[in-house]
Amino acid sequence: MEPVVADVRIETDLLGPLAVPASAYYGVQTRRACDNFNLSGVTLAHFPQLINALAMVKQACALANTELGLLDQKRGDAIVAASHVLLQGQFHQQFVVDMIQGGAGTSTNMNANEVIANIGLELMGYERGQYQHLHPNNDVNRAQSTNDVYPTAVRLAILLSHSDLLAALSRLQTALRNKSHEFADVIKMGRTQLQDAVPMTLGQEFGAWASTLGEDIRVLASLSELLKEVNLGGTAIGTGINADPCYGKLAIEHLSRISGFTLIQSEDLIEASSDMGAFVLFSSMLKRLAIKLSKISNDLRLLSMGPRAGINEINLPAQQPGSSIMPGKVNPVIPEAVNQVAYQVMGHDLAICMAAEAGQLQLNAMEPLIIYNILESMRLLKRAMMMLDERCIRGITANRDACADMVHRSIGLVTALNPYIGYENATRIASRALKENRSVIDLVEEEGLLPADELRRILEPRRLVNAIPDTGAW
Template sequence: MSEQEFRTEKDSIGTKNVPEDVYYGVQSLRAAENFHITGLNMHPEIINSLAYIKKAAAITNCEAGLLDKKIAQAIVKACDEILGGKLHEDFIVDPIQGGAGTSLNMNANEVIANRANEILGGKKGDYSIVNPNDHVNCGQSTNDVIPTAGKMTSLRLLKNLKKELMRLHTALEKKAEEFDGVIKMGRTQLQDAVPIRLGQEFKAYSVAVLRDIRRMDKAMDEMRTLNMGGTAVGTGLNADEAYLRRIVPNLSEISDMELVQAYDLIDSTQNLDPFVAVSGAVKACAVTLSKIANDLRLMSSGPRAGFGEINLPAKQNGSSIMPGKVNPVIPEVVNQVAFNVIGNDVTITMAAEAGQLELNAFEPIIFYCLFQSIDTLGYAVQTFVDNCVTGITANETRCRYFVENSVGIITAICPYVGYQKAAEIAKEAIKTGESVKKLIIEQGILTEEQMDEILDPVQMTEPGISGKEHLTD
C-alpha cells in the first residue's frame, strides 16, 4: 500500500499537513481534531443550505462588482455540485463544536474554494486563485451564515415532518369514520366515566394533530427571517451596500424558499428565540403523539387480561421466553422519540438563553438537537401511520360489554330516575356485581325498551341529543 500523500497548508495558528486528495483544508482539519464529540457527520441538509448561501453570495458579489465573474462562476459550479450530492464527505467537522459554527463555515469555504480552484485549473491548497475567506466568504461572517443555514435547514426538515403529520391526520380521520358506531366506556383518571364512541376518540386525536400542524406553521414563519448581510454583529461591516440589498432576494430565488431580511439585523444576530419557538412547536407535537400512543397501548392492553378494546397490528415477537406474546412496539417507539424531543427542547432553551451580548455561541448544539428532533419525529410518525394506525381494528363486542356492565352508565340514566335512586342502583351494582341495566329492569324502574333507548350510542355520546321526552313514566 502506498503512503498517503499530503499537502502543506497554513493558517494563523501555523502549518499543517492535509491529505492531498481531500477538498477540506487546514481549518477544517483542526476543527475535526478539536471536536470529536458525537462521531457523527454533519446533517446533509445544512451542507446543502450552506451551498445555497455561498452560491447566492457569489452571485450577489459578482452583481455588485466585488467578485470576478470567472471566480464567481467557479464558486457557483462548486456549490451546484454540492447540491447535487457531491463533496459531502469532505464536510468533516462534528455537529457539536466550539466557535459559534466557525468550523462549519470554514469547512464549507475551504471545500468550495478548493473545488473552484480545480475548475479554474488550479490545485487544491493553492488559494491564490480562489481564496476561502476573500472570495467564498466575501461579504459574510460565520455569524450571519450559520444562523441562516440553520433556519433554511429547519424549514426543509419541517416540511417533511408536516407531510408525515398530514398523513397521520388523514389516517386518524379515516379511523374516526370507521369506528363511529363503536360505543365504549369513556374513562377519566383511569376510572369508568361515561360512554363515548371509539370514533369520537380517534376524531379528537386527528383534531389535536391538525392543531400541532398549524402551530408548526406559525413557528416556521419565524425561520424565514434572516440576518444575512449583518456580518459579525449585525452592523453589516465589510458588506457592500448592493450586496446587503440583494443577498436575501437572491438566496430566496436560487433556493426556491420564501425568505426575508430581518428588520433589525443586530437583533436577528443576537437572539435565537425563533429556534426556541420552533422547538417548542415540535415538542408540543411530540407530547400530543406520545399521549395518543399511550392511549393506544392502554386500549390494546391484554388482550385477555387488559382493556382489549382495540387490536394493534402485530409487527414482531414480543418475547424471547413467552410464546405468542406481541408488544405494542410502534406506540412504544413513538413514546421514546417524544421523550428525546422533550429533552432536546430543554437543551435548545438553555443554549438560546446562554447567549451573551452581540452573539450566541451555542448554535451548533441548538441545530444538532433541533434537526434530530424534527427528523426522528418525522420517522416516528411515518412508522406510526404505516405500521400501526392504518391497521387498527376494534373489538366492538368487548367495548359494548364494558359499557353495559359498567356502573358508569348510571350517569346517562340519572336524568330519568333521579340522582338518589341512581346512586342506590350504582352502589348495589358494585356490591352485587350485577349490571346497572339488569337491576333497573328487574326493579321495574324502567323497561328494557326504555333502557335500550337511553343507552343508544348516539344519544349517549352527542351533545344536545336526548330521548327523555320519548320515555313514559
C-alpha cells in the same frame, strides 16, 4: 520507477502548517475542528439539508458580490458552480465537522468555505489547495461572517426540512381520520382517570387524535414564517462591517430566488445576530407535537392491553415476537418507540432553552447545539410519525364484541339516568351494581324507578354518543 504520490498536502492557517489528506476537499481549519471536536460523532453530513442551505447561501453571496463588482466574474462563477455541485448531492461526505462544536459555528462555515473553494479550483483547472486562485476566506466568504451565514443557513435548513415533517404529520393525521371513519359504529366506554366514564365510539377516539394533530399542522406551518427573517449582511455582530451597504439585501434577493422561500432581512441586525427566540419557539412546538404523539402512543398501548387480561379494545398489528422466554407474547413496540422519540425531543428542547439563555452580548456561542437539536428533533419526529402511520395505525383492528360487552356491563351508564331518577338514586344504583355485580338496567327495573321501555331508550349507547340516530332498540 513509479513516482511517489503524497497522500497529504500541507495547508497553513493562523496556528501554522498542518497536514490535510490529499484526497480531501476540506482544508486546514476543518482538519483542526475534526481534531478538536470529537464529541457526538454526528457530522454535518448527517443533515443534507444543512449542507444544501450552506451551498445556497454561498451561491447567493457570490452572485451579490459579483454583481456589485466585489468579486471578479471568474471566481464568482466558480463559487456558484461549486455550490451547485453540492446542491446536486455531491461531496456531502466532505462535511466532516462534528455538529457540536465551539466557535459559534465557525468550523461549519469554514468547512463549507473550504469544500466550495476546492471544488471550484478543480472546475477552474487548478489543484486542491491552490488558494491563490480561489480562497476560502477572501473569495468564498467575502462580505460574510459565520455570525450571519450560519444563522441564515440554519433557518433555511429548517425550512427545507419543514415540508417533509409536515408531510409525515399530515399522512399520520389522515391515517387516524380514516380509522375514525372505519370505527364510527364501534360503541365503547370512555374513561376518565382510568375509570369508566360514559359511552363513546372508537371512531370518536381516533377522530380526537386526528384533530389534535391537525392543530399542530396549522401552527407549525405558521411558525415557519418566523424563520424567513434572516440576518445575512450583518457580518460579525450586525453592523455590516466589510460588506457593501447594498450587499445584504441583494444577497437575500438571490437567496430567495435560489431557495424558493421569500426571505427578508431583519430590521435590527444586531438583535438578530444574538437572539435565538425563533429557534426556542419552533423547538417548543416540536416538543408539543412530541407530547401529543406520546400521549396517543400511551393510549394505543392501554387500549390494546391484554389480549386476555387487559382492556383489549383494539389490536395493534404484530411486528415482532415480544419475548425471549414467553412464547406467543407480542408487544406494542411501535408505540413504545414513539414514546422514546418523544422523550428525546423533550430533552432536546430543554437543551435548546438552556443554550438560548446562555447567549452573551452580541453573539450566542451555543448556537451549534441549538441547531443540532432542532434538526435532530425534526428528523426523529418525521421518522417516528412515518413508522407509527405505516407500521401501526393503518393495521389496527377493533375488538367489537369486547367493546360492546364492556359498555353493557359498565356502571358508567348510570350517568345518563341522573336527569330522570336524580343523583341520589343514580348513586345508589351504581353502588349496588358494583357490590352485587349486576347490571344497571336490572337494578333500575327491580326498583321500579323507570318503565322498561323508557329505560332502554335512555340507555341506548348509540343515542348517548350521538353517533347515529336513536333506533329505540337496545
